[in-house]
Amino acid sequence: MAVTDQDHDQDNFSSISWTEHDPAVNAVAGQHGHHAGEASAARRSGRELDPHGLGSEKLECTVGSPLKENDGSKDAFISYLITTHVRIRDCAKQPRPSSFGAEEAILALDCNVPSPSSVRHKQLTWTCSTHQSTFQSFQKETTTVRRRFTDFVFLYKQLMRDYPATAVPPLPDKQRMEYVRGDRFGPDFTLRRAHSFQRFLTRLSLHPILRRAPILHSFLESPDWNATMRSRSARASLSTDPSNSSGVFDNFADTFINAFTKLHKPDRRFIEVKDKSDKLDEDLGNIEKIVARVVRREADLETDLKDLAEQFQKLIALEPGVEPEVHAFAASIQDTAAHLHTLRDVTDQDYLGSLRDMQAYSLSLKNLLRAREQKQLDYEQLTEYLNKSTAERDSLQSGYASSGAGSFIRAKIEDVRGVDHEQARRERQRKLELRVEELTNEVERARATSDMFDDEVVREVADFERIKRAEFKAQLGGLADAHVGFYGEVIDIWERYIKEMDQEGVAAA
Template sequence: MTLPQSTRVEFDLPEYSVRRRYQDFDWLRNKLEESQPTHLIPPLPEKFVVKGVVDRFSEEFVETRRKALDKFLKRITDHPVLSFNEHVNVFLTAKDLNAYKKQGIALLTRVGESVKHVTGGYKLRSRPLEFAAIGDYLDTFALKLGTIDRIAQRIIKEEIEYLVELREYGPVYSTWSALEGELAEPLEGVSACIGNCSTALEELTDDITEEFLPVLREYILYSDSMKSVLKKRDQVQAEYEAKLEAVALRKEDRPKVPADVEKCQDRVECFNADLKADMERWQSSKRHDFRQLLVGLADKNIQYYEKCLMAWESVIPLLQEKQETK
């Protein structure tokens, strides 16, 4: 795929054309999580978007996956910090990415190394109110989207079953028309009408499967990613609180705050600032994406019902003509 890139001095070309597999994107995300622990790393699309409904080998699924991976990469390259990460540079420019994977290049930041080695021995007393509010919001947000996702998948399954029935239902009128004289034309009209309704329903189902559900799943995973960063922040804060307590106990012996405590405090402040900035950026992106998503969903449903209405209205004149000739 062609990977777009902004015109920055560290890149030689405005865009790069390199071949990347799903596991390459997974490698990039893992490296970003390691080297940028204080930032929200966008989620990768799941390998199976709609289990039991979408064929993962179909062209539609491949195209849906491609769009989702493009979106993932765009979120990375648009980020004011992540876009400068050396792993992103390697991902976009390396002709042979496997060579870098085998090398296991160590690009962990000091903050990343510190967070990686934080043990579970520290227990946070309580989150600051603003971060507790973020945690509560993420829990509720993921719950609501999960419910919508499950219902939407049931609706799609029922629509597909209904579509199968429609495709069997329409031809019956056509074969019946061969036995009739005066009713032949109206019956053929009904058969064609049901065929048009079937096509419209198939298009609606495809749109929901390929456009609506992936966005829901992305933001459910996005909330999980944000919760992960929030937990890392809690771990660092708990470590900082434990170190402060230890210093307080031996205050007489060590009147000055040790350097490791100050470094831990810096990490907490770094987490707080980065998490709040990323949360604000995420909220802005969410508002934009869901506004587009819901408008598109409304338009697709309107188009579906308009097509069905036109199909059935086309049958009425045929029936009225037969009444007038009697």
């Protein structure tokens, strides 16, 4: 499915010109820098194969058939059947499109959700099928596994932990009100969640880094996923250092302080991204309200059509002479209401849910922008601290003591204690030299981390925009197909009714 140049012009983020940083910066301390470096390497290797960094692999997924397990017990839950089909494809012999359709020629994710089907033991199943992949990590051409909501949550948390420099697509909400009302196993809720899981897998498969994540491949293929979760949880608990228990409070304190600290040199690139993300959220919110109103009116129209058909059925007892005509007319109205119900389900469960999911995805991008600001704040604050320490060191070296209140009090205390002022000055100078040296190294590491994070965020914005564009096209195309199908069926219904009435009129004549 190709995208015209006009589609690119109407895009929210594509008009932003990015300034590339030096990609040779590799020495980055901490987990964020480590994964950012891995992501950069993966992106570079992927972009050698295609401009979007997707490579020659092809991955397709399908979600459907919700299954209710442990029915009748307090531990009842809904699982999702994931079928993965792997097929090697020779992309070198095929022409590569020059427009946005390149990633669709290389990778496609088709998610088809059938209606919930009754299975024995009164269970209800989701089916998620993944087709056509050249990933070497997949063991079979076709695999089928079953996953529940908590499995998706574990996958999401692992991706968030392993890839902090990426905007990981969010999962659908827990929907606690469904648990309160007791209809969390109803078809409306399960199908709505199925569509959200489809979009989640679609976004992962279209992301050049996340689609290659080993944990995602295990999620789609591993027959013993519970063991994988236990082993990863055990490794995470063992890697946690008890001596770093205060790190949570330190991070909280840093976050709290930085919340009231502004950047000295805000990057205009990311300001534009944030502004356009806010505009996107506002537009999605307005469209969501309109579509929700359309859904309510479609539901009201469906109810009115059913009531109208029922009232016409009652006319048969009063006018038995026109029973065939009235009965056919009422049946046509009933069929129209049934097709309208199908259209409403597509609009409500699929399209309306996609708008909310896109708002959540946009929030993930904003969170990544805030994380980038945190890196820049760390760099600026370390630089400011380094400048102060350097100025204090230079002041001591020049022989001029500071005239502040702190220096005056320190001098008086040294007099009381009988400390040699010259020796104390040399000791302070030595400590300042060590502090300046340490801060210089920290500033360099913070700068490298900030620059690499900037590069990753720039690529993430481009990936987000590409995924958003593909998702909007698919969702709008599905909504348009549903409307075309609805009106086509309605035309057939009433043309068939008119034809039947004409035939009866000719027969009566």
